């Protein structure tokens with residue numbers, strides 16, 4: 001029997017290490033925002049937009065107040081509204097579907113594959129009808145979905161492709177960064193994301209100038225010239241403090257993503273317990289491991305065991321979108337998306353953040369391997 005020394009608590013995510021490391025740089029950036037009173041939009045947001053577009057290799061980036069707004073505005077920019085349908089994976093965070101619902105359109109949920117846990121491109125065609133306008137692919141947990149598989153269905157039926165890249169800043173599909181594969185791509189800079197603002201923020205990338213200009217106006221009360229409103233718009237600008245913090249953090253993102261990949265490799269090589277399954281990693285996907293999700297038959301037992309060893313995993317996500325109460329009127333039932341349902345009741349997310357030490361990772365692996373083998 002292996003003996004495991006109990007160490008300090010290891011949570012699923014801890015933001016303190018990262019923020020201690022860059023505190024003085026962030027505070028200097030905040031001071032500049034303060035001195036310029038550039039609190040809403042402004043030069044610090046514009047600077048971030050420029051750098052983030054370059055990072056994603058797209059022509060444009062538009063900063064907004066959060067990732068949910070990014071999805072909402074992206075849908076509006078594509079002209080989606082009442083009577084339209086948009087195909088969305090059942091296995092994602094619910095905000096992917098909110099963007100559709102806010103416009104009055106209907107999300108149509110499609111199952112994930114049983115091994116990559118991403119949208120199943122082969123199941124999309126069955127969901128298409130004359131009302132279908134777009135497909136949202138989600139680079140879930142930081143791993144790119146089957147972009148070409150989904151693109152080919154979109155091309156065949158003349159549908160828009162939108163990337164939900166909220167969890168995938170810096171992930172690559174066939175060597176190219178996510179954010180430039182669809183008409184538009186949406187990002188979240190929620191503090192817990194790989195690139196998270198000190199506050200709430202989001203963004204949209206595109207190569208299309210028409211969408212870009214439309215989005216600039218939509219986020220700013222439908223206005224490009226102050227007090228002249230060309231359309232019904234929203235107040236969804238990114239804040240200056242958020243933009244300034246993102247400017248600092250973007251520089252560190254490649255280094256942080258590299259460390260996440262290193263930790264993931266250790267988990268992949270080190271965890272040998274047959275009671276756990278990991279996400280399949282197709283050759284074309286270079287994940288940045290926003291989350292490291294595993295499945296197991298008896299999740300409750302494993303969580304208790306981990307907690308007993310001071311390890312606190314997360315759950316992403318316990319209820320698939322099609323079975324959420326908010327969408328009960330759409331009439332989905334258990335069994336409609338069996339792989340997403342399996343994941344919801346069997347998944348757990350291992351500790352994953354760049355500041356985890358090698359000892360922490362070793363500890364997590366050791367405890368997982370001793371589960372049911374003790």
Ligand SMILES: Cc1ncc(COP(=O)(O)O)c(C=O)c1O
Nearest residue numbers: 066067068093095096166188190
């Ligand atoms: C896949 C996905 N889409 C959209 C969002 C929404 O982003 P935000 O929380 O910034 O509104 C999130 C964030 O949690 C997400 O994980």
